Amino acid sequence: MNRRVLLGAGGWLAAAALTTLAGIWAVSLIGADLSGQAVRSMTPDEVGRVLATASAAPAAAPPSATGPHAVTGGFSYAEGSVTVACEAGRALLLSWTPAPGYGVEEVERGPAATASVVFESDDRTAVISLTCSSGRPAATVRSVAEHDED
Structure with a gap:
């Protein structure tokens, strides 16, 4: 194999890995509001408990x-x-x-x-x-x- 081909493939793999990591990091930020606190959805059991105790x-x-x-x-x-x-x-x-x-x-x-x-x-x-x-x-x-x- 040609050295150029190996360098090109290695560069492409590095760019793909870096892009994937940046995408994962960006998606993780979606779960945090502006104050930096993580936001998560309530489970159906949690919703039922809150509704049962709410007046x-x-x-x-x-x-x-x-x-x-x-x-x-x-x-x-x-x-x-x-x-x-x-x-x-x-x-x-x-x-x-x-x-x-x-x-x-x-x-x-x-x-x-x-x-x-x-x-x-x-x-x-x-x-x-x-x-x-x-x-x-x-x-x-x-x-x-x-x-x-x-």
């Missing part, structure tokens, strides 16, 4: 949605959490958060005599109805198990 904080209503005399209340169930405001005998659903494994199927936000939200999982549907009883928030839950008909 649904009531969302603040827009100033035009409730008046100064509105009374708010929060309710939590196995299917999810809701926050409602009562003013002038009408219910306004401020926030709703389904529990892990549930989704939101339907929302009747109000303001109305009755506001509602439907939380649904693969095997259960829960309808949470919110009213204002004597000016204070009240909730009722109707939960139905879903059965597959084959």
Whole structure:
């Protein structure tokens, strides 16, 4: 073999190795934010634990949605959490958060005599109805198990 060919192949291999190392280093930087701290994704188990221990904080209503005399209340169930405001005998659903494994199927936000939200999982549907009883928030839950008909 010719010496030139060996030097050319060696140079090409060195350049390829250097480029590969630079690429690996650059990709490793993607996992660090501007402060230099590494960022990693949460595992599904970690997400489940965080969601199971998180409390649904009531969302603040827009100033035009409730008046100064509105009374708010929060309710939590196995299917999810809701926050409602009562003013002038009408219910306004401020926030709703389904529990892990549930989704939101339907929302009747109000303001109305009755506001509602439907939380649904693969095997259960829960309808949470919110009213204002004597000016204070009240909730009722109707939960139905879903059965597959084959």
